[in-house]
Amino acid sequence: MRISNLLALPLTNQTHFAAIRQTLRHNHHGGVDIAAYGAAIQRCADRRLLRQGKQLHARFFLFSITPNNFLGSKLVTFYAKCNLMHHARKVFDEIPSKNSFSWNAMLMGYSFNGMFHKTLDLFYTFSFTHTVCIDNFTISCVLKALSSLFCSSNSAKEVHCFVIRGGLDRDLFVMNALVTCYSRCDQVVLARKVFDGMPERDTVSWNSMISGYSQGGFYEECKRLYLEMLGVPDAATVASVMQACGQSGDLVFGMEVHQMVNDSGMEMDMLLCNAVIAMYAKCGSLDYAQELFDEMSEKDEVTYGSMISGYMVYGFVDKAMAVFREMARPTLSNWNAVISGMVQNNQYAVRRNYVQNIYVATAIIDTYGKLGFIHGAQKVFDQSQSRSLIIWTAVITAYAAHGDASLALGLYARMLDEGIKPDPVTITAVLTACAHSGLVDEAWDIFNSMPSNCGIQPLMEQYACMVSVLSRAGKLSEAADFISKMAIKPSAKVWGALLHGASVYGDVEMGKFVCDHLFEIEPENTGNYIIMANLYSRYGRWEEADDVREKLKGIGLQKIRGSSWIETSRGLISFIAKDVSNERSDEIYALLEGLLSLMREEGYALRDELDSETSFG
Numbered sequence: 001m002r003i004s005n006l007l008a009l010p011l012t013n014q015t016h017f018a019a020i021r022q023t024l025r026h027n028h029h030g031g032v033d034i035a036a037y038g039a040a041i042q043r044c045a046d047r048r049l050l051r052q053g054k055q056l057h058a059r060f061f062l063f064s065i066t067p068n069n070f071l072g073s074k075l076v077t078f079y080a081k082c083n084l085m086h087h088a089r090k091v092f093d094e095i096p097s098k099n100s101f102s103w104n105a106m107l108m109g110y111s112f113n114g115m116f117h118k119t120l121d122l123f124y125t126f127s128f129t130h131t132v133c134i135d136n137f138t139i140s141c142v143l144k145a146l147s148s149l150f151c152s153s154n155s156a157k158e159v160h161c162f163v164i165r166g167g168l169d170r171d172l173f174v175m176n177a178l179v180t181c182y183s184r185c186d187q188v189v190l191a192r193k194v195f196d197g198m199p200e201r202d203t204v205s206w207n208s209m210i211s212g213y214s215q216g217g218f219y220e221e222c223k224r225l226y227l228e229m230l231g232v233p234d235a236a237t238v239a240s241v242m243q244a245c246g247q248s249g250d251l252v253f254g255m256e257v258h259q260m261v262n263d264s265g266m267e268m269d270m271l272l273c274n275a276v277i278a279m280y281a282k283c284g285s286l287d288y289a290q291e292l293f294d295e296m297s298e299k300d301e302v303t304y305g306s307m308i309s310g311y312m313v314y315g316f317v318d319k320a321m322a323v324f325r326e327m328a329r330p331t332l333s334n335w336n337a338v339i340s341g342m343v344q345n346n347q348y349a350v351r352r353n354y355v356q357n358i359y360v361a362t363a364i365i366d367t368y369g370k371l372g373f374i375h376g377a378q379k380v381f382d383q384s385q386s387r388s389l390i391i392w393t394a395v396i397t398a399y400a401a402h403g404d405a406s407l408a409l410g411l412y413a414r415m416l417d418e419g420i421k422p423d424p425v426t427i428t429a430v431l432t433a434c435a436h437s438g439l440v441d442e443a444w445d446i447f448n449s450m451p452s453n454c455g456i457q458p459l460m461e462q463y464a465c466m467v468s469v470l471s472r473a474g475k476l477s478e479a480a481d482f483i484s485k486m487a488i489k490p491s492a493k494v495w496g497a498l499l500h501g502a503s504v505y506g507d508v509e510m511g512k513f514v515c516d517h518l519f520e521i522e523p524e525n526t527g528n529y530i531i532m533a534n535l536y537s538r539y540g541r542w543e544e545a546d547d548v549r550e551k552l553k554g555i556g557l558q559k560i561r562g563s564s565w566i567e568t569s570r571g572l573i574s575f576i577a578k579d580v581s582n583e584r585s586d587e588i589y590a591l592l593e594g595l596l597s598l599m600r601e602e603g604y605a606l607r608d609e610l611d612s613e614t615s616f617g
Contacts (some may be wrong), residue, residue: 050594080109116145183212246282281310370397400433431465471501
């Protein structure tokens with residue numbers, strides 16, 4: 001079979017890949033088929049097939065092939081796309097006589113992997129190699145690096161000189177990148193000068209300049225250039241103009257642009273919808289924003305963030321929280337929008353002296369405590385003239401939640417001195433602080449004084465806290481003895497605190513003792529089985545670990561798979577363990593297998609077999 005025909009088949013199919021290797025092997029009888037090798041490596045690069053690509057590379061050594069510029073560049077690109085830049089650089093350094101093709105492959109690799117400083121370092125090394133010509137591809141990689149790093153204007157000017165010297169100032173792609181670069185470097189005037197001097201412009205040219213004005217805060221210039229734009233604007237153009245309208249509060253202009261979009265039949269994709277919603281929200285037209293928001297069949301974190309921020313800025317906290325609760329997984333930026341609005345509302349309440357209302361003050365202290373603004377919580381507490389038990393408990397809980405046991409205990413002592421009797425919630429907060437700080441003696445004093453200070457006997461919550469105090473301090477036997485002497489039947493929460501301690505300190509026998517009780521109390525809690533199985537496995541007690549796993553399977557339980565989330569340029573992506581929903585799953589797992597092979601080659605002892613044994617789902 002000819003190699004060109006084989007390359008048309010999926011390389012993820014091991015049979016096809018083996019056939020390619022066999023064909024390449026036969027080709028060696030008549031000499032090295034450089035083109036065939038290059039094409040095969042390119043396929044591996046395009047599909048991110050690390051293992052197969054490394055196998056092809058290994059054949060270079062087997063047949064004593066020294067990569068020339070063509071093969072070397074293909075290998076550099078392959079390793080770069082597989083995110084192995086140290087391998088890419090090693091191949092690059094071994095190319096005997098580099099040409100612009102190999103230099104550009106290495107520059108592209110650094111740029112592709114976000115290593116923009118290395119892109120610039122390599123370019124300056126490249127620029128001193130007078131035998132190699134700098135072309136439009138080289139300049140584009142460098143301008144992208146400068147734009148991403150928001151470098152100084154001097155750096156942009158230096159590259160601009162290379163553009164002029166190389167006769168690339170008539171290259172549309174290069175000049176568009178130069179406009180973007182100057183804009184990102186806070187040199188909008190120079191960007192406009194380049195834009196005005198371009199002999200030819202396309203939509204990207206106009207968008208680059210309009211976006212530069214919008215991002216740089218030159219909102220009037222942005223709108224003016226939009227009106228001058230030749231040709232039909234696209235979604236990127238409108239998004240930049242909408243940002244300018246929102247930031248400048250120009251609702252009328254924004255509505256006119258929105259009407260143009262509707263009249264032109266332009267597709268309202270997510271990017272455009274988000275831009276329009278953000279404009280309306282920032283201009284205070286929240287009804288329009290909400291209407292468009294409701295019409296969207298698909299939303300991302302930017303969509304939600306625009307609505308949340310708009311409602312928060314204009315004081316509609318309840319509506320903001322309603323939108324916030326709709327989100328499946330709030331992002332950091334949306335949390336910040338909610339938090340910012342809460343803090344602003346709380347500060348307003350403080351300025352208006354609403355903190356003299358005990359319920360308002362308690363709510364603010366609770367909010368500040370959850371946000372980690374402990375100084376603010378203490379300040380509101382200090383300003384409150386009427387201090388009942390709930391406000392004392394709120395501030396003690398705030399300190400306890402952040403592990404500041406000394407201040408929590410100090411406030412607790414002050415509260416007792418002022419004659420205020422704690423309730424079980426207060427005791428729980430103080431005991432929690434002791435548990436996180438290892439204050440065993442203090443915890444015993446508080447627990448034992450409950451009848452005299454509170455006038456009540458300990459409840460299940462306080463018993464669980466006390467077991468947590470002892471377990472975290474490594475006093476597992478004392479905790480078990482304490483449970484055996486409880487005045488009430490211990491709950492799963494009490495036993496769970498001891499199991500956590502047994503897991504942390506590696507006490508297998510204690511873990512087994514606890515799980516005997518937990519399996520009876522809550523037989524459907526998968527977490528207990530998993531902790532115990534992992535504890536057995538940690539110490540090589542495989543048969544007992546298998547018994548626990550079989551027990552779990554026997555009662556038909558499965559571990560609920562946890563979702564992981566990453567934020568990419570395409571939005572928020574959710575995935576689970578062993579996920580195969582992605583259309584490129586085969587390539588992803590091939591890459592993972594290659595990484596595992598590399599780890600083995602480096603001498604690392606992998607625990608993947610152990611992990612698969614202790615994984616339930």
